[in-house]
Amino acid sequence: MEIRWVVDNALNFAPHAAVFALAVAAYAIFGRHWSLAIGSLLVVVVAGAYIARSDTLLAQAQECGPAPRLSVATFNVQAGGADLEAFARFVEERDVDIVVLQEMTPRASFGARALYDSYPFGAASQPRWIEILSRVPLESVESFHVPAQAEDRRIWRVALTEPFATDLYFLHGMTPRDALHHGIRGDQFAVLEGLLEGTSTPAIVAGDMNATVLDPAFSGLLRATDLQTAVDGRRDSASWPSGLGFLGVRIDHVLQRGFEVCAVDRGPSFGSDHRPVIVELAAPLPA
Numbered sequence: 001m002e003i004r005w006v007v008d009n010a011l012n013f014a015p016h017a018a019v020f021a022l023a024v025a026a027y028a029i030f031g032r033h034w035s036l037a038i039g040s041l042l043v044v045v046v047a048g049a050y051i052a053r054s055d056t057l058l059a060q061a062q063e064c065g066p067a068p069r070l071s072v073a074t075f076n077v078q079a080g081g082a083d084l085e086a087f088a089r090f091v092e093e094r095d096v097d098i099v100v101l102q103e104m105t106p107r108a109s110f111g112a113r114a115l116y117d118s119y120p121f122g123a124a125s126q127p128r129w130i131e132i133l134s135r136v137p138l139e140s141v142e143s144f145h146v147p148a149q150a151e152d153r154r155i156w157r158v159a160l161t162e163p164f165a166t167d168l169y170f171l172h173g174m175t176p177r178d179a180l181h182h183g184i185r186g187d188q189f190a191v192l193e194g195l196l197e198g199t200s201t202p203a204i205v206a207g208d209m210n211a212t213v214l215d216p217a218f219s220g221l222l223r224a225t226d227l228q229t230a231v232d233g234r235r236d237s238a239s240w241p242s243g244l245g246f247l248g249v250r251i252d253h254v255l256q257r258g259f260e261v262c263a264v265d266r267g268p269s270f271g272s273d274h275r276p277v278i279v280e281l282a283a284p285l286p287a
């Protein structure tokens with residue numbers, strides 16, 4: 001388990017390793033250090049092949065037809081560190097239908113009045129940690145137990161009928177900071193996989209997964225359930241840490257299957273170490 005935890009976390013940064021190895025290769029070639037150059041280029045090739053393998057897990061934004069649309073945002077507010085009034089203005093300007101929040105502590109909820117005013121429908125874990133806010137009615141709300149974990153690590157499912165019928169799942173993946181917590185996140189993925197595997201109905205999953213599509217545990221979930229993460233044409237542009245720009249990684253996701261991805265946007269940090277991710281989905285046109 002210790003080795004799996006280290007490997008899974010390291011592979012999230014495969015693109016960074018490839019860029020570093022390419023820089024080392026250039027230096028080695030210039031200095032005629034041929035063994036180092038060959039070794040570095042081998043790392044580039046292996047990392048590139050591994051990264052390319054994940055392309056099937058990405059759903060690129062494209063021009064959508066006249067089908068009904070739903071806009072979903074996910075944002076980790078860093079235990080109430082974010083300016084939720086500014087975030088409320090941001091999602092209002094972008095006409096977001098559903099907002100999924102992680103690390104939404106009771107203290108954070110006091111600063112979310114503007115959000116609550118704009119989104120009359122919602123549900124939250126108790127104790128408060130993960131929350132969904134919606135402009136469209138939530139027809140049903142269920143949560144699914146993750147072994148040995150509190151309610152804030154459960155998998156949640158809401159049923160929607162507007163603007164089209166679908167199920168939306170949301171969660172906050174455990175930070176895999178050690179082997180134990182990596183295993184807990186694996187248990188969360190297993191519960192979600194059990195809910196979705198073997199079905200083919202359209203579905204949406206949103207939240208901070210604490211994993212990129214290069215993480216073997218996360219990519220295994222996506223392959224088993226036919227989910228894809230929505231991206232904006234720049235592969236999977238970073239959402240964390242918010243201040244590192246292209247040096248960061250995408251661990252906040254809106255996953256989908258059975259929909260067209262019309263647009264993907266990222267906001268600023270609003271004081272959080274995460275950036276919100278907003279995805280607009282369109283229901284497929286009838287065959």
